[in-house]
Amino acid sequence: MSQLNTTELGEIGIQIRELALAAGEILLSGHGDIHTIESKRGTEFVTEMDRRVEEFLLDELTRRFPGDAIEAEETGGRAGTSGRTWYVDPLDGTTNYAHGYPFFSVSIACADQEELLVGTVLAPYLGELYQAHRGGGSTLERARSNDVIPLSSRKKVGMQSALLATGFPYVRDEIVDLNTGLVRDFLKAGCHGVRRGGSAAIDLVHVAAGKLDGYWELNLRTWDTAAGTLIAREAGALVSGFGGNREILHVENIVAAAPGLHQEMLEMFARAQPGRWPGPGVGYGEKNPGAES
Numbered sequence: 001m002s003q004l005n006t007t008e009l010g011e012i013g014i015q016i017r018e019l020a021l022a023a024g025e026i027l028l029s030g031h032g033d034i035h036t037i038e039s040k041r042g043t044e045f046v047t048e049m050d051r052r053v054e055e056f057l058l059d060e061l062t063r064r065f066p067g068d069a070i071e072a073e074e075t076g077g078r079a080g081t082s083g084r085t086w087y088v089d090p091l092d093g094t095t096n097y098a099h100g101y102p103f104f105s106v107s108i109a110c111a112d113q114e115e116l117l118v119g120t121v122l123a124p125y126l127g128e129l130y131q132a133h134r135g136g137g138s139t140l141e142r143a144r145s146n147d148v149i150p151l152s153s154r155k156k157v158g159m160q161s162a163l164l165a166t167g168f169p170y171v172r173d174e175i176v177d178l179n180t181g182l183v184r185d186f187l188k189a190g191c192h193g194v195r196r197g198g199s200a201a202i203d204l205v206h207v208a209a210g211k212l213d214g215y216w217e218l219n220l221r222t223w224d225t226a227a228g229t230l231i232a233r234e235a236g237a238l239v240s241g242f243g244g245n246r247e248i249l250h251v252e253n254i255v256a257a258a259p260g261l262h263q264e265m266l267e268m269f270a271r272a273q274p275g276r277w278p279g280p281g282v283g284y285g286e287k288n289p290g291a292e293s
Contacts, residue, residue: 009118009133016108016120017131017141019060023053023106024124027091031100031125047098050074053090057108061086068110073223084112087226087249093199102126107201109226111248119227121201130205130227132234138208151208153236156260159186162213165195165203169219178273179218185268200254204228207256208235214257214265216242222249229256238262242269243277253277 004012030049054074061070062078069080072088086108091097093104102125109119118133127143138151164186169175183194195212197203200220206212208231226249229239240246242253244266255265269277 004117006133006135010136012110013118013120013131013133013136015064016118017129019057020106020108020120020122020129023057023090024122026053026056027097027104027106028124031097031102047091047094049097050091050094053106054088057088057090057106061088065110071222073221084110084117086110087223089201089223092201092224093197096198101198103197103199103202105199105201107223107227109223109230111226115248116226116230116233119230121205121227121231123199123202123205126202128205130208130231132208132231134230134234136234138231138235140205140209151210151231151235154208154210154258155236157213157258158260159264160190162191162258162261163193163195163211164191165197165206165212165215167196167198167200167203167217167220175218182216182268182272185272186265189264189268200224201228204239204256205231207237207258208232210258214255214261216253216255216265216269218253220251220254222251225250225254229254232256240266241277242266245278 027049051074054072058070058072058075067080067082069085070077070088071085073090089107091104092107097104104125106122110117115134119131121130129141129143130138132138139148140151141148166179166183168179186194200217201224203212203215204225205228207215229249232239237256237258239250239254239256241250242255255262257265
């Protein structure tokens with residue numbers, strides 16, 4: 001597999017921007033309507049709009065990048081030969097969308113076997129388009145003004161100044177008890193508040209943009225976190241597992257936060273469940289070249 005350079009990744013990003021905006025228009029055209037809903041697992045469900053947008057995106061990705069594999073939420077995707085994989089969530093925040101709540105997104109990312117390469121998250125109703133490619137930094141494009149704003153590298157934030165966000169699983173098992181306990185712990189630690197938006201992709205890019213300072217969640221999937229992880233990292237945020245382990249993608253547990261705060265959150269997880277979260281723990285933030293003091 002040939003290595004893609006920064007210019008090539010930027011050109012791919014332009015194509016993905018086009019696809020994300022088109023997918024967003026499809027979602028906006030049906031927002032507020034009554035949708036066909038099918039149950040999946042627990043309280044999770046899928047609408048006809050999830051499938052409609054995913055079909056559009058998979059057709060386009062297959063046409064433009066025929067050798068690449070695809071992992072997608074509804075259809076499962078397809079195998080490839082290039083060594084690259086696309087992670088596609090056509091509608092992150094389906095529950096919100098079905099209820100007419102405007103916090104939903106389209107998330108598209110590509111990775112090779114070593115690292116994330118490009119990522120795009122569009123929040124159609126909010127008019128926010130976030131993009132990043134490896135080594136190229138992150139940007140926010142505001143749909144209403146067409147301004148493209150480079151996201152400056154996140155600076156240190158402490159718990160006492162932090163606004164946090166989290167999410168809850170569709171299967172209401174012991175993870176709900178664990179996470180509600182963590183919400184309590186963070187609130188008692190003096191953070192400014194804990195939000196629950198309902199779209200992991202938006203939470204991650206809002207950490208990148210400084211709208212949130214930290215985010216954590218458990219039991220996600222690759223298409224939930226891929227694009228947002230790259231965008232957050234390229235903006236200087238730290239993204240890891242609860243033990244501080246840094247992987248290409250985090251799904252079983254993920255924390256994204258500004259430098260300084262990230263370590264405080266790792267320590268909170270360790271106190272909540274001693275020994276449960278494997279990883280380097282202390283010192284992760286010191287190793288991140290994107291962080292600013």
